[in-house]
Every structure is written in C-alpha cells, then in structure tokens.
Amino acid sequence: MELMTDQRFRKTIKYLRALFFLCFILACIMTLFIIGIIMYAKILGPPPLSVPQSTLYYDDNGTVIGESNNGQKRYWVNFNDISPHLVDATLAIEDRNYYEHHGFDYKRIAGAALADIKAMAKVQGASTISQQYARNLYLEHDKTWQRKLHEAFYTIRLEMNYTKEQILEGYLNTIYYGHGAYGAQAASQFYFGKDASELTLAEASMLAGIPKGPSIYSPLASLEKAKERQGVILSAMQGNHLIDEKAAQKAKQEELEIVGKHPHTQLVTAPYFQDAVHQELTDVLKLDERTIELGGLKVYTTLDLDQQKIAEETIAKQISEDSDIQIGFVAMNPKNGYVKAMVGGRDYEESPYNRVTQAERQPGSTIKPLLYYAALEQGFTPASTMRSELTTFKFDDGRAEYTPHNFNNKYAEEDLTMTQALALSDNVYAVKTHLFLGEETLVETAKRFGITSDMAKVPSLALGTSGVRVIEMANAYSMFANGGKKVTPVMIKKVENHKGEVIYEHDPEPEAALRSDLAFVMTHMMTGMFDKKLNGYASVTGSNIINDMTRTYAGKSGSTNTDSWMIGYSPQLVSAVWTGYDDSRPIEGRLDQMYAKNVWIQFMEEALEGTPEKSFKAPKGTVGVYLDPENGKLATKECPVRRYTYFAAGTEPTEYCTEHLLEHEEGAPKGKKNKHHEEHEDRVPWYKRVMPWS
Incomplete structure (x- = not known):
C-alpha cells in the first residue's frame, strides 16, 4: 500500500514537472512573440496619421470649384x-x-x-x-x-x-x-x-x-x-x-439651444456639374466612394466658370420667377466634347435631380437632323422633294393607322425640299423619310451619334417620341459641328491622387464617325432655321430669334406637348436647352414655349462675345450652288429667291428652274446653263462664292 502511494506521488511530480516546463516554454514563446511584435512595430516606425482628405475639384483654368466631404463635415x-x-x-x-x-x-x-x-x-x-x-x-x-x-x-x-x-x-x-x-x-x-x-x-x-x-x-x-x-x-x-x-x-x-445645421451647406459653383463629375468618377474611372470623397484627389474638370455664370444668369433672367417650369442646359466644345457649362434645374437645393444627365424626355423635332443625315447617306439630297399634305399612313394590312400633324395643322399642299422641310419643321416630310428608310435606320443612326437611350421602332420616332437625355443630344450635334468626328461628353480632363500622381487623363484618339462632307451638308441645312429665304407655308422656326443673332449658327428646335427644345452651335460651341415640367404636364402659353430658344440665343451670344466670328468651312467633296429654295432646282437670275446650298459632290442638281423665266426664254432647255445664269454667276463676287454667308 505504501509502495503504491509512493509511485502515485512520483507520477504526480512527473506530470507537474512536465506541466511546468510546458508552461515555461509557452511563456518563452509568448515573450519572444511579444518582443518580436514590438521589434517589428519599431522597425515599421510611426503609422501615418492619414486622416481622410477632401477631394478638390478644379475648373478648366485651375480654379477650385468644389471640395468633397461625402456628407462628412470635418x-x-x-x-x-x-x-x-x-x-x-x-x-x-x-x-x-x-x-x-x-x-x-x-x-x-x-x-x-x-x-x-x-x-x-x-x-x-x-x-x-x-x-x-x-x-x-x-x-x-x-x-x-x-x-x-x-x-x-x-x-x-x-x-x-x-x-x-x-x-x-x-x-x-x-x-x-x-x-x-x-x-x-x-x-x-x-x-x-x-x-x-x-x-x-x-x-x-x-x-x-x-x-x-x-x-x-x-x-x-x-x-x-x-x-x-x-x-x-x-x-x-x-x-x-x-x-x-x-x-x-x-x-x-441648463437649457441648451440646438441649432442642427451645418454652417456650409450650399454648393455655390455648378452643383449639378459637380454631381455629374462625381458620377463619372464612379462609372468611368471605377473609383470607390471612399477614395472619391476622402482620398485627397485633385480632379481637373472641363468647366468654364465664365460660361457657367452666363448660363445661370441667362436662365434666371429669361424664365419667369413665378413659373415652376424646369430646365436642362448644357454647353460643350464640339472639337473635344468638353462640357463647359451645365445647369440641371432651376434650384439645386430644391431639387438636385439633374435634368441634363438623368432625365429622358421626348426630343421632338430636334431628332430630325439625325434622320436627315441617314437620308443623305441613302442618296437623298438637300433638294430632294416630297409632298407636304395631311397624310394617313396605314400598317399591318390596313389594321393600324398613323396620321402625323404639322404645327397648327398647316401644310404646304405641294412639294417641299428637304432643306425647307427642316427649316419649317415639316412633320409629314420627316415621317415619309423615316418610313422610306425603314424604321430601324433612325435607331441605328442615333446609336452612331452616341445616343444610348432606348428608342422605339415606330413611325412617330421621326418626330422625337422616344425619350433621350439632353447631354446625348448636345453630343450628337457636336458631331455635326466638328465635321463628323466621334466625341463623347467629357467632364474630367485629369485626376491626380494624394501624392500628385496622375491616375487618369483623357486622351482620346481622333476617330471619324460620320462622312465629313455629309456632316457639313447637314450643318448648312440647319442654318436654314434662321434664314427667311426658306419661309414657305409657315415661317422658319428660328424667325423669332433671328434679330438677336450676330453670327452664323446652325441648329434645330423641337417641341412636343410636354417638352420644348433648342439645340444649336457655332464652330466652337454647342449648347442644348430643354424646358418642361417634371410631372410631364402640357406646356401651355407662348412664353413657356419660347423659353428654350430665348435661353439658347442669349447664352450663345454672350458666351461667344469677344471671340472671333467663325464660319463653317466646306470640306473637300462638297459643292455649293444657288437654288430656288421652293423647288430645289438651280436658280436663275429670274428666280425671286436664291439660296446658296451645299451638296456632296456629284449629288448637286443639274436642272434649272424655269418657273420664273421671261416669256421669250420659257423654252430654254432644262438641265443646261442659260445666259442669264452665266451672267448671274459673273456678277457674284469671288468672296461670296467662297464664303456665301459673308
């Protein structure tokens, strides 16, 4: 019995000794581990106290226009x-x-x-x-x-x-x-x-x-x-x-007075533009929210502060204070797509919803230049004629009908040229062209112009019944203005990280998207909305702002029951204006219908004031001739109205107008020059033939 007790005691001592050594070894390991961590921490040195830094936004000239905080005021x-x-x-x-x-x-x-x-x-x-x-x-x-x-x-x-x-x-x-x-x-x-x-x-x-x-x-x-x-x-x-x-x-x-308000809440400089830049940093550059707002970035934008100020002041001046109509405005440099000014609504604090980049509204007749460009590619010319009269189109073997109407239900009741149809915004001509080309043609053409909004393949698409964004339409017109080169709306030129390293820079490769000759022909056709020579059964659509113009512009207005548009450009600047109500109620009254045009012309005139007046230059492959604008035939001296019109080389008319010849010349052969036409050409100064708008 005593022997067994002694053996148990020795066994216990053995286990205790083993436990002691095990604990000792573990303690040594832990000590070495802690010492190792401390030494490693010492080697690494002090961690940076890198408090998140605000991202700064600069305009096109390097002036700070904004500072991000992601809602974090620090x-x-x-x-x-x-x-x-x-x-x-x-x-x-x-x-x-x-x-x-x-x-x-x-x-x-x-x-x-x-x-x-x-x-x-x-x-x-x-x-x-x-x-x-x-x-x-x-x-x-x-x-x-x-x-x-x-x-x-x-x-x-x-x-x-x-x-x-x-x-x-x-x-x-x-x-x-x-x-x-x-x-x-x-x-x-x-x-x-x-x-x-x-x-x-x-x-x-x-x-x-x-x-x-x-x-x-x-x-x-x-x-x-x-x-x-x-x-x-x-x-x-x-x-x-x-x-x-x-x-x-x-x-x-103690009773405390709680204020509950940040001292700096109002975005003063182009708030809609800054929101759009933020969205581009997310969508295009794929930067996460924390990096954008707190990464200490320097974002160099395309904004022109002077043009932004002109846009904001023009809108405030032109639109009545008691009106709750809304607006979307954007201005772009057509050569590179740089967005120079943006106003996404009447009051950012009241509604930060950006009607330039977010809203899809019916563009009305502003879609017609895209349609007619497609027609030019398919063999149409500015002199192509179609009859303008109330027309009902039937589909599905007569089971479906569509009847487009002109403004005030006025029709020429005779043939119109494409140039005059565009200047007067004739809807019948547009729908006929659209159906002739095929309903899918305009959809595909719009994609080539950078429009990503969905479009329905229906007859009324020719009249702009599928919603688009304002910035998409401004970009599309930029391609006309720059001679057919592909551009996309650009708001960010360069981004640097907190170390000053460039992490993004916009540097696109020039790429032709349209035929330069047809893009110019289309531009010249769009000057027609400001040319009274094209008056017909109605006045040209830009007649009410012609007196405010001091230089050559091309453009197109458009309207639906709920939307009013004006898009136009000079060689160096494009601007697009949409006005309407957020709830899509009908636009009523002449004043509301004129807001878009008035804002557009006043902005363009002030923004370009002091800059050289530039004309649209005809590229190689185009030919200019004088036409009788009513019938699209080569004009003679006897034609009461003659308008210089450009065509793609080889598509210009060859038949002369005979409707106004003197009695003894009524038998002059068609398709040949007569002496009066030759005399007329001789009397045209050379600079008029080179620059017919001079």
Whole structure:
C-alpha cells in the first residue's frame, strides 16, 4: 500500500514537472512573440496619421470649384482649440484610465469579458481611445478576429510613436457625432453653432454622449435619451473628480439651444456639374466612394466658370420667377466634347435631380437632323422633294393607322425640299423619310451619334417620341459641328491622387464617325432655321430669334406637348436647352414655349462675345450652288429667291428652274446653263462664292 502511494506521488511530480516546463516554454514563446511584435512595430516606425482628405475639384483654368466631404463635415482643430470640458467628458465616459495604460486597459478587458460571459452575449466593450482611433484610421468596423488583431497591432504602433495628447487630438477630430459631423469642431458647429473651444460643460457633456449611438443619443433624434446620456457622463466626471456635484447639477438643468445645421451647406459653383463629375468618377474611372470623397484627389474638370455664370444668369433672367417650369442646359466644345457649362434645374437645393444627365424626355423635332443625315447617306439630297399634305399612313394590312400633324395643322399642299422641310419643321416630310428608310435606320443612326437611350421602332420616332437625355443630344450635334468626328461628353480632363500622381487623363484618339462632307451638308441645312429665304407655308422656326443673332449658327428646335427644345452651335460651341415640367404636364402659353430658344440665343451670344466670328468651312467633296429654295432646282437670275446650298459632290442638281423665266426664254432647255445664269454667276463676287454667308 505504501509502495503504491509512493509511485502515485512520483507520477504526480512527473506530470507537474512536465506541466511546468510546458508552461515555461509557452511563456518563452509568448515573450519572444511579444518582443518580436514590438521589434517589428519599431522597425515599421510611426503609422501615418492619414486622416481622410477632401477631394478638390478644379475648373478648366485651375480654379477650385468644389471640395468633397461625402456628407462628412470635418474641420481639424488643434488639441488646445478643443474645450477642456469636452476632453474631460470624453475621457470620463470612453477611457477613464487613458493616461495610465499603454493602449490596452487589461482590467477593463477582463471586466468586459466577465460581463459578456455572464450575459452569454457581448454586452460591454473594452476598447480604449487608442484602439478606437486605430480602427477609425486604418480599419473597417467589421467584427472579425483578423480585424481585432490588426487593430491591436496598430494600437501598439500608435502608442509607441505618438504622445497621448497627439492620439487624443486625432481621436477627437475623427470620431463621428452624427448628422454628417465628424470631429469635435464640425459637431460643435452643427449642434450648437459655435467652435469646439467655446463649448460649455453642459454642451460638452451632451456632445460626448453622442458617439456611442448617434441615431439614438443625438438631441435631434431624441432629446430625452440625449439628456439621460448627458446625466451618465456628468456622473462619471463627478466620480473621477473632474467636476463637483454643484457643477454637475447646474449642467443637467441648463437649457441648451440646438441649432442642427451645418454652417456650409450650399454648393455655390455648378452643383449639378459637380454631381455629374462625381458620377463619372464612379462609372468611368471605377473609383470607390471612399477614395472619391476622402482620398485627397485633385480632379481637373472641363468647366468654364465664365460660361457657367452666363448660363445661370441667362436662365434666371429669361424664365419667369413665378413659373415652376424646369430646365436642362448644357454647353460643350464640339472639337473635344468638353462640357463647359451645365445647369440641371432651376434650384439645386430644391431639387438636385439633374435634368441634363438623368432625365429622358421626348426630343421632338430636334431628332430630325439625325434622320436627315441617314437620308443623305441613302442618296437623298438637300433638294430632294416630297409632298407636304395631311397624310394617313396605314400598317399591318390596313389594321393600324398613323396620321402625323404639322404645327397648327398647316401644310404646304405641294412639294417641299428637304432643306425647307427642316427649316419649317415639316412633320409629314420627316415621317415619309423615316418610313422610306425603314424604321430601324433612325435607331441605328442615333446609336452612331452616341445616343444610348432606348428608342422605339415606330413611325412617330421621326418626330422625337422616344425619350433621350439632353447631354446625348448636345453630343450628337457636336458631331455635326466638328465635321463628323466621334466625341463623347467629357467632364474630367485629369485626376491626380494624394501624392500628385496622375491616375487618369483623357486622351482620346481622333476617330471619324460620320462622312465629313455629309456632316457639313447637314450643318448648312440647319442654318436654314434662321434664314427667311426658306419661309414657305409657315415661317422658319428660328424667325423669332433671328434679330438677336450676330453670327452664323446652325441648329434645330423641337417641341412636343410636354417638352420644348433648342439645340444649336457655332464652330466652337454647342449648347442644348430643354424646358418642361417634371410631372410631364402640357406646356401651355407662348412664353413657356419660347423659353428654350430665348435661353439658347442669349447664352450663345454672350458666351461667344469677344471671340472671333467663325464660319463653317466646306470640306473637300462638297459643292455649293444657288437654288430656288421652293423647288430645289438651280436658280436663275429670274428666280425671286436664291439660296446658296451645299451638296456632296456629284449629288448637286443639274436642272434649272424655269418657273420664273421671261416669256421669250420659257423654252430654254432644262438641265443646261442659260445666259442669264452665266451672267448671274459673273456678277457674284469671288468672296461670296467662297464664303456665301459673308
């Protein structure tokens, strides 16, 4: 019996010895591991206190036009510029032993662990201010072991390389106080309308309670819960001997005036444009939201501040204040697609919805130049004629009918040339052309012009019944203005990261999308809306703004029951205007119908004032001749109206007008020059033949 006891004792000693050595080895490993972490942290040096930086936006000349904050208002202030009351209140509720530990409060960790075990759930946190700051700076807020290990390591690095005051300053400048306010300064201004240095004990104790749950303890969310949380903090401050009972009671009873408003809320410079740039950073450059808003980027845009100001002032001047009609306006450089000005609505604060880039509205007759360009490619010419009369088109073996109508139900009741049909905006001519080409032709042509909005293959598409975006139409007309080169709307020229490295630069390769000769022919046809020589059964559609013009423009207006458009250009500038109501109610009254044209002409005139007057230059492969605009035949001296018209070489008319010849010349052979035509050509000065608009 005694022998067995001795053996058991020796066996126990053996196990204890093994356990001791095992613990010793584990302790050594842990010590070496901790030393290794500390040495590694020392080698890495201080982690950067890289507080998220605002992204800056510049105009075309390098002037700052905006600063992003992603709804996060943050204004960094020095530690000495933060009220001591807020510092004490924050330490009392968040980390009472802050100045005593080195990043980790082990007693608090143990207490939190016991509380969690008892409740069988996570009910108490133990993160110190250093840990919270590390998490705010470098990590996401996901609850994983990997994140917690990274947090611990960053906390060690912070504590090893920065003073307690530096860490606390950083924490107070980065913590979230709700309602988009990050940091003590932004929070003080939002809640109390004062700087962080001016906070009273009552204000500071309430503010310090918000970060635990901004949606719960914000006085704007629940004043009752905010006061309860304030009381807890004041009691903690009293328990830490930071204030006495009298001060705590006084602070509890003090009535606070909550402002609830950020001091800088209005986007002053081109807010719709800045929103569109932000969207382009996301969609085109594929940058994430955090990088865009807080990555310290420098975004160099295409905006022209002078043109933007002209656009905004013109809209304010032209549209009646008591009207609730809306507007979408954009101006572009047709050579490169640079967006120079953008107004997406009457009032950004009232409605940030961008009617230039987001709204799809019926373009009406502004779609016709695209249709007629397709027709030119299919053999039509500016002199091609069709009869303008009330016409009912039948489909599906007579089971379906469509009857397009002209404005005021006026018709020529005779043949019109394509040039005159465009100038007068004849709908019958457009639908006939559309159906002749095939309903899919206009859809495919629109895609070539950069229009991505869906279009229905229906007869009425020729009259612009499928919605498009304003910026798409401006871009399409830019291709006419630049001679057929492919462009896309560009709002960002270059982007640099926080190190000054270029991460994006717009540098497109020139690419022909249209035939240059036909693009020019189409441009010349579009000058017709401002040429009274093309008046017929109705006046040309631009007749009411001709007197405001001081240079050559090409363009097209368009209207539906709910939409009014004007798009036009000079060789160096394109602008597009849409007006209408957001709820798509009918546009009534002559004034409302004229807003688009009036805004367009006033903008173009002011934006181009002081710049050289440029004419559209005819490219190789085009031929200009004088026509009788009513019948599309070569004009003679006897024709009362003659208009110089361009054609693709080889498609110009060869038949002369005989309707106005003198009696003794009525038998002049068709298709040949007569002496009067030759005399007429001789009398035309050379500069008129080279530049017929001179």
